[in-house]
Amino acid sequence: MLGSRKAQAVIELAILGSLIIMAFAIVISSSENYNRAQSYMQQTFRSTLLKAQEANDTGAVTAVDFRRMPNVTTPVEVGALARFSSGNSVLWSDGKKKDGEFTESKAWFLHHRSRYEFLEAGPPGAIPGASIESSFNYGSGLGSDSTYIKRENSRNINTQKHLEASDNVTDHVVLGSNTVTTGGPLGPGGLYGGEVSGLTRDTVNTVNQ
Amino acid sequence: MAKKAQAILEFSMVFILVAALILGLLGLWAWSKDNIPARQDAFEDTRIKAGEKATPGYPECDNRTVFEAGTPGEPRML
Numbered sequence: 001m002l003g004s005r006k007a008q009a010v011i012e013l014a015i016l017g018s019l020i021i022m023a024f025a026i027v028i029s030s031s032e033n034y035n036r037a038q039s040y041m042q043q044t045f046r047s048t049l050l051k052a053q054e055a056n057d058t059g060a061v062t063a064v065d066f067r068r069m070p071n072v073t074t075p076v077e078v079g080a081l082a083r084f085s086s087g088n089s090v091l092w093s094d095g096k097k098k099d100g101e102f103t104e105s106k107a108w109f110l111h112h113r114s115r116y117e118f119l120e121a122g123p124p125g126a127i128p129g130a131s132i133e134s135s136f137n138y139g140s141g142l143g144s145d146s147t148y149i150k151r152e153n154s155r156n157i158n159t160q161k162h163l164e165a166s167d168n169v170t171d172h173v174v175l176g177s178n179t180v181t182t183g184g185p186l187g188p189g190g191l192y193g194g195e196v197s198g199l200t201r202d203t204v205n206t207v208n209q
Numbered sequence: 210m211a212k213k214a215q216a217i218l219e220f221s222m223v224f225i226l227v228a229a230l231i232l233g234l235l236g237l238w239a240w241s242k243d244n245i246p247a248r249q250d251a252f253e254d255t256r257i258k259a260g261e262k263a264t265p266g267y268p269e270c271d272n273r274t275v276f277e278a279g280t281p282g283e284p285r286m287l
Contacts (some may be wrong), residue, residue, distance in 0.1 A: 020230050032242030038245055042252045046259055134278060 025072035029080070032069055037084050038081030040065055044110065046085040051108055051116070055104065058105035062087035064182055066169045067105045068141075068190035068199075071195045076201055080189060081099035081140055081169070108182045109173065142167045143184075156208045163201040167192075 044063045052059030064085045071079035085137035093103065107119040144165035151158040169192050184193030188200075 014225075020227075020234075023234055024237070027238050027241070031238065031244075035241065035244050035248070039246055042248070049259055 040084045041086045045088050048088035048090045052090040055106045056093050056098045057089045057103035060107040062090040063110035066192040076163050078165050110184050140169045156206050157204045161203045165199040
């Protein structure tokens with residue numbers, strides 16, 4: 001009788017606990033997604049302003065960003081791969097010639113928030129933003145190596161976790177007649193395409209008995 | 210009677226824990242949803258500055274970053 005009650009309590013705890021963890025996971029991952037997407041869209045718009053001003057005509061900037069999201073159930077591990085795409089087309093012109101020549105609309109691809117790739121124009125006079133057809137295709141292969149060390153003595157319990165993760169994302173983005181290859185290795189902060197490759201995480205916890 | 214008392218005791222103990230978890234969850238959600246209008250406000254506030262010639266930002270250089278809205282302030286918690 002007592003055994004079955006205990007079993008029932010354990011089952012109830014297991015179900016309720018996993019439901020609450022799932023609710024936390026949904027809240028954290030969806031809020032991260034919304035916030036990141038908004039931030040990337042704002043940054044891309046400001047980048048488009050910059051390039052349109054430089055072109056003194058219509059400027060279009062497209063960006064695709066990858067990052068690993070938080071892992072709620074096992075926080076030390078890397079989470080799911082998220083992909084954010086954003087793009088704008090802005091006309092910023094004073095209507096005058098630049099360096100003695102008529103200006104043309106131009107388009108760029110912004111690689112991991114640090115480098116612009118100029119896209120060759122399609123038909124003369126076409127507004128890049130209006131003629132872009134996008135299709136995305138990406139691949140990723142995550143490898144991670146984690147260690148867990150627990151030391152116990154009469155005074156305290158010490159646990160250490162260490163993670164070394166590596167990943168590489170390659171994305172082919174078709175923009176009009178151009179195919180842009182972007183992505184790169186996983187780096188600190190779960191970001192891709194930076195100068196440092198490899199993600200390392202360490203946690204140390206000591207509990208006094 | 211004793212069983213009833215036990216059930217009430219268990220419920221009250223579990224209720225405190227569950228309420229704390231649910232409040233934490235709501236607090237997290239409130240923080241996250243408050244960030245979105247805060248970031249949008251900061252973005253709108255910097256429109257004029259970004260629209261002036263020469264200030265949208267120069268991401269290609271190391272020492273100058275994309276001109277974007279700053280980090281939103283601490284959000285209101287429950």
